[in-house]
Amino acid sequence: MALAGLFLISFLVVHLSINLLLLFDDSRELFNIAAHFMGTNPVIQVFQIVLFGGIILHILLGIILQIQNWLARPTRYKVEGYSHTSFFSKFMIHTGAVILAFLVIHLFNFFFKAKFGELETVMIGNDSYEDMGILVIEKFKEFPYVIMYVVWLLFLGFHLDHAFHSALQSLGLNHSKYTPVAFGISRALAILIAGGFILIPVVIYITQ
Amino acid sequence: MNLTLKIWRQKNATSKGRFVTYKVNDISTSSSFLEMMDVLNESLVMKGEDPVAFDHDCREGICGACSMYINGHPHGPDKAVTTCQLHMRKFSDGETIVIEPWRARPFPVLKDLIVDRSAFDKIIQAGGYISVNTGGIPDANAIPIPKVKADLSMDAAACIGCGACVAACKNASAMLFVSAKVSQFALLPQGRIEAAERVQAMVAEMDKQGFGNCTNTGACEAECPKEISISNIARMNREFLSAKVCAPKVKEMNEGGG
Ligand code: HEM
Ligand code: SF4
Ligand code: FES
Numbered sequence: 001m002a003l004a005g006l007f008l009i010s011f012l013v014v015h016l017s018i019n020l021l022l023l024f025d026d027s028r029e030l031f032n033i034a035a036h037f038m039g040t041n042p043v044i045q046v047f048q049i050v051l052f053g054g055i056i057l058h059i060l061l062g063i064i065l066q067i068q069n070w071l072a073r074p075t076r077y078k079v080e081g082y083s084h085t086s087f088f089s090k091f092m093i094h095t096g097a098v099i100l101a102f103l104v105i106h107l108f109n110f111f112f113k114a115k116f117g118e119l120e121t122v123m124i125g126n127d128s129y130e131d132m133g134i135l136v137i138e139k140f141k142e143f144p145y146v147i148m149y150v151v152w153l154l155f156l157g158f159h160l161d162h163a164f165h166s167a168l169q170s171l172g173l174n175h176s177k178y179t180p181v182a183f184g185i186s187r188a189l190a191i192l193i194a195g196g197f198i199l200i201p202v203v204i205y206i207t208q
Numbered sequence: 209m210n211l212t213l214k215i216w217r218q219k220n221a222t223s224k225g226r227f228v229t230y231k232v233n234d235i236s237t238s239s240s241f242l243e244m245m246d247v248l249n250e251s252l253v254m255k256g257e258d259p260v261a262f263d264h265d266c267r268e269g270i271c272g273a274c275s276m277y278i279n280g281h282p283h284g285p286d287k288a289v290t291t292c293q294l295h296m297r298k299f300s301d302g303e304t305i306v307i308e309p310w311r312a313r314p315f316p317v318l319k320d321l322i323v324d325r326s327a328f329d330k331i332i333q334a335g336g337y338i339s340v341n342t343g344g345i346p347d348a349n350a351i352p353i354p355k356v357k358a359d360l361s362m363d364a365a366a367c368i369g370c371g372a373c374v375a376a377c378k379n380a381s382a383m384l385f386v387s388a389k390v391s392q393f394a395l396l397p398q399g400r401i402e403a404a405e406r407v408q409a410m411v412a413e414m415d416k417q418g419f420g421n422c423t424n425t426g427a428c429e430a431e432c433p434k435e436i437s438i439s440n441i442a443r444m445n446r447e448f449l450s451a452k453v454c455a456p457k458v459k460e461m462n463e464g465g466g
Binding site for chain 2: 068078082171172176179
């Protein structure tokens with residue numbers, strides 16, 4: 001659970017870095033080259049399978065874990081817990097479910113189109129590349145899509161807020177000096193990853 | 209002070225329970241929560257009704273018997289106290305107080321507010337001890353132990369097995385309790401000898417009893433009357449993972465010659 005989750009975080013960081021190229025390079029060349037690399041490089045292809053495995057593992061374990069946890073308290077309290085807890089930790093299955101639902105739409109929007117569909121091509125130097133960039137930009141000219149992505153990414157941020165430090169704790173990696181730092185990193189990852197991804201559709205919508 | 213109490217009443221383990229509302233008057237703000245319950249019970253007995261059954265023993269915060277889930281908090285709203293040490297001045301005049309038993313599948317209600325906590329005993333029996341031969345008292349300073357470790361071990365050993373951590377946890381997980389028991393031994397040289405075996409056996413028993421899984425929400429730590437830290441849970445996770453990865457199979461360990 002924790003290892004799969006950490007792997008997913010590392011994937012998000014790479015994914016975000018590549019997407020941000022779209023904002024910094026209007027010609028879309030950098031993004032298209034990076035997308036091409038991610039789509040064809042054999043090592044990345046292997047990692048793609050590992051990634052899908054990781055997602056499925058994380059989701060399955062998450063669901064099993066949650067069901068066991070619900071079963072562990074068959075009768076609920078009349079006055080539900082007022083204990084001081086980490087807020088988003090209570091809603092991991094809910095934020096996870098929202099992420100999953102949108103993930104399916106997201107894959108249909110971009111991944112399957114890139115993998116199996118026909119894309120326009122552009123010339124960069126002497127080589128021809130699929131124009132992934134234009135696919136993204138066309139999508140985010142539509143207001144409903146922008147809203148949908150912003151909502152989705154907010155939920156991703158909520159999930160991530162209780163992710164990094166929780167995974168370290170689950171793996172037994174705690175330390176009086178570094179655990180407070182891990183909490184900070186968790187919050188920072190949540191804000192930077194969700195914020196970074198949100199920036200892309202919003203900026204594209206505003207500037208196009 | 210005058211109070212309205214909504215208390216879970218349940219005749220026995222098999223019957224269906226329900227909340228019953230009672231009024232108590234002229235409660236001293238200096239009395240403890242259990243003394244307030246005594247006043248209620250005396251009035252019930254006078255009326256010929258069945259008094260509210262609740263667990264209690266030491267009434268000084270060391271036995272862990274007094275399990276009550278009060279207004280959404282195990283052991284009530286005050287921090288780091290047991291129900292028996294909770295003062296009525298923490299409540300206000302005219303307040304309505306909802307009192308429920310611990311709720312967890314491994315803690316079935318026996319009667320009213322009393323739950324069966326023998327699941328904890330089973331976990332202790334699975335490995336919460338060190339195997340020593342009886343004999344003369346060893347010299348206290350024969351084995352040097354760093355002060356930090358001794359202190360951490362004593363902190364973990366402060367756990368009174370009350371079950372508030374399970375009651376507070378949204379997953380009804382017993383990780384704080386088990387990790388305190390694992391840690392108090394794992395931190396000391398005498399306990400290290402059986403550490404790998406112990407953590408695996410206790411975790412296996414905990415799962416068998418049907419407690420939920422820890423998702424690091426931290427409610428247990430916030431409600432624990434002895435302020436046991438969730439760093440103990442991380443220690444147990446660490447002990448557990450390294451035992452699973454590095455230690456020989458439990459069967460081999462038990463069969464070892466000697
Ligand atoms: C890219 C997306 C995701 C990332 C980066 C991610 C990351 C994480 C991490 C690091 C944890 C903490 C693990 C631990 O403490 O052991 C976690 C917990 C959890 N995740 Fe995800 N997750 C993602 C998507 C999902 C999805 C789609 C679900 C769907 C059901 C889900 C369900 C859960 C649940 C139920 C938990 C709570 C378990 C726990 O706290 O240990 N996650 N996630
Ligand atoms: S860890 Fe704290 S709350 Fe849990 S049983 Fe021990 S003393 Fe009670
Ligand atoms: S009665 Fe012993 S701790 Fe409360």
